[in-house]
Structure formats: C-alpha cells, structure tokens
Amino acid sequence: MKKYPDFQLFRPIQPAIRPGRDHASYRECLPSPALTSYIYCYWQLTSLPSLSEPFVYRVVADGCIDLFFHTDHPEDVYVMGFSTTYTEFPLDHPFNYIGIRFLPAAFPLLFGVNAATLTNRFEPLGAVAPGLAAGLTQQATGLHNLAALQPLLDRFFEKIATGHTADADHRLLQAVDLILRAGGNIRLEKELHSGVSPRQLRRLFDFYIGDSPKTFSKVVRFQQLLHTTPTADSLKAHKHFFDAGYYDQAHFIKEFKTMYGLPPTLALP
Incomplete structure (x- = not known):
C-alpha cells in the first residue's frame, strides 16, 4: 500500500489467558518491520499438562482476519473472517494452535479475497486461497513452536508483500x-x-x-x-x-x- 492507515492507533485485544486458571498459555509476537502494515501479530495458544477437560476459547470482535492451524495438522489451515460478535471454540486436550492476525483490509488486499464472504465465519483456507494454504503448510510442517516458525513466516509473507503491486482504494x-x-x-x-x-x-x-x-x-x-x-x-x-x-x-x-x-x-x- 502506498498510504496505509496509522495502525499504531489500533492494537486489537483478546481476553487474557491466565495459566493458573485456564490451564492454557497464549502469547503474541510481532512480525518483521516490513510486515507491520499487513500483519498485527503471530500468536500461539497451547494447552498445559494440567488441563483435564475440554477448554472453551473465546475470541472477541477485533476487526481482523486470522489464519490458524493445529501444529499436529498443519495441512488443515483455517481462516476466520471479520466478526461482529464473539465466537467460542471448544478445544480438546491437548492442543497447540499457531495463528496469523491480519490487520483490517490487509488479507483481501494481498490475496484478492472478498472479506464479506468470510464475515462471522471460519472456513478451510484451502477453499478460499489454496496457494496460500499450501505454502503455509509447507512452512509449518514439523514445527510446534512459534519462536522457530516466526522467521519462516516472516520470509514467506515478506515475499508475498514484496511481489504485490496493487493498492486498495x-x-x-x-x-x-x-x-x-x-x-x-x-x-x-x-x-x-x-x-x-x-x-x-x-x-x-x-x-x-x-x-x-x-x-x-x-x-x-x-x-x-x-x-x-x-x-x-x-x-x-x-x-x-x-x-x-x-x-x-x-x-x-x-x-x-x-x-x-x-x-x-x-x-x-
């Protein structure tokens, strides 16, 4: 984009995970500086050994579009669209999810996907952007830790952003x-x-x-x-x-x- 909104003014928050109470951990990390106009953060949600029953994770409305996958099944990448309400995900133990949170307008801009077709829904990414789904699966296969995956994600999305020439209106x-x-x-x-x-x-x-x-x-x-x-x-x-x-x-x-x-x-x- 030639001129992107000042997203320093916008830092989407999700409800805090308290490991002692929720028996799960959640962390976010920033992408490389070259991607901060497109990606807000990468995130990882992991169950702790103390979790003994299904965990319900609540996602609140934040204006973003997310991609996510279970690290045991990186071939099953999902996309969650703009939400006008909260969404609850019942997760079986054990779980280990990694996600990419795109800033508003960035995902449709980079991949040509009409965001309205995803609103209040989550879909297999392969049905929405098959090339992106295959590329992410290739990057993530065999990796279970966000620290190890982050540099690969940075290079993967930097290449996409660099090769992208169109701008939003x-x-x-x-x-x-x-x-x-x-x-x-x-x-x-x-x-x-x-x-x-x-x-x-x-x-x-x-x-x-x-x-x-x-x-x-x-x-x-x-x-x-x-x-x-x-x-x-x-x-x-x-x-x-x-x-x-x-x-x-x-x-x-x-x-x-x-x-x-x-x-x-x-x-x-």
Whole structure:
C-alpha cells in the first residue's frame, strides 16, 4: 500500500489467558518491520499438562482476519473472517494452535479475497486461497513452536508483500484512518469525508473489511474501550462508556455483551 492507515492507533485485544486458571498459555509476537502494515501479530495458544477437560476459547470482535492451524495438522489451515460478535471454540486436550492476525483490509488486499464472504465465519483456507494454504503448510510442517516458525513466516509473507503491486482504494484507506483516529467514536454522516458516495464506500468496506463503516466503527470503539483497561467499578462510577460514544448504559452493556460474550460486570476485573 502506498498510504496505509496509522495502525499504531489500533492494537486489537483478546481476553487474557491466565495459566493458573485456564490451564492454557497464549502469547503474541510481532512480525518483521516490513510486515507491520499487513500483519498485527503471530500468536500461539497451547494447552498445559494440567488441563483435564475440554477448554472453551473465546475470541472477541477485533476487526481482523486470522489464519490458524493445529501444529499436529498443519495441512488443515483455517481462516476466520471479520466478526461482529464473539465466537467460542471448544478445544480438546491437548492442543497447540499457531495463528496469523491480519490487520483490517490487509488479507483481501494481498490475496484478492472478498472479506464479506468470510464475515462471522471460519472456513478451510484451502477453499478460499489454496496457494496460500499450501505454502503455509509447507512452512509449518514439523514445527510446534512459534519462536522457530516466526522467521519462516516472516520470509514467506515478506515475499508475498514484496511481489504485490496493487493498492486498495485510497478513499477506503482514508476512511479507515479517520475511524481509527476517532477511536470508532465518529459521526459517519458528518465526519467521514472520504470523497466517495456512501453506497460506494459501503461496497469498499464490504470487500476489504467485511462489513459496513458503521459496524467497523463499533468494533473499533469496543476495542478502544478495552484498551483503557477499565474495571467494572470504574465504568459504573465514572461512566467511561459516554466518553467512548455509547449513548447510555443499557446501550453499552448490550453492545459489550454482543462483542465479548459476557456482560462487563463479569468480563472486567
């Protein structure tokens, strides 16, 4: 991309894994500097020996598209699209998953996949981008640790990014940047000036993001609130949800529960 949104303003958060409580470990690591316009992080989710029953992993709405695979079966790579709500994955013990989290718009840009076809779904990557699936399987076969796999992933995706010449519509990128800078708290009709009609902008967002500018703004706003590390008590006392653009407490609780899977009183410390 010639001009990409400032994703330093956007750091998608997933619920914390506490090894002593959840009997699993989760870690993220950054890609090489050449990939930071495309990939937010690589991640690994692993069960601990103390896990004795199936583990339910909750993924909250974060605006991204992920690829993931079990290291015992790297031939089975999956892609999870933009989500408007939380998703729960029941995982049998033992498990060891490695994933690649793409920043908004990056996966459709690099691989020509219409993001709207993946929204609120996860699919075998081989059915969506067979060449990418085969390449990832080749890189990952025989490796079970993210530290060992990361340099291979960096080189693999750097080659793809270097060979890619197309750019997303600059009007889409400008709109995404405006939403990120506003933390999702933006009046779309008055403040989202991108030089394109609302109908055309919706088409661009559908293809590159997976849903409308309004829905993407909601997810960004939700993620922005998580970044303020609120507690249930502080939210109740200081009404931070007003600052984030929620018009009342009921609105905030409903939207939070939709995207997180729990009400804030249970999700937050």
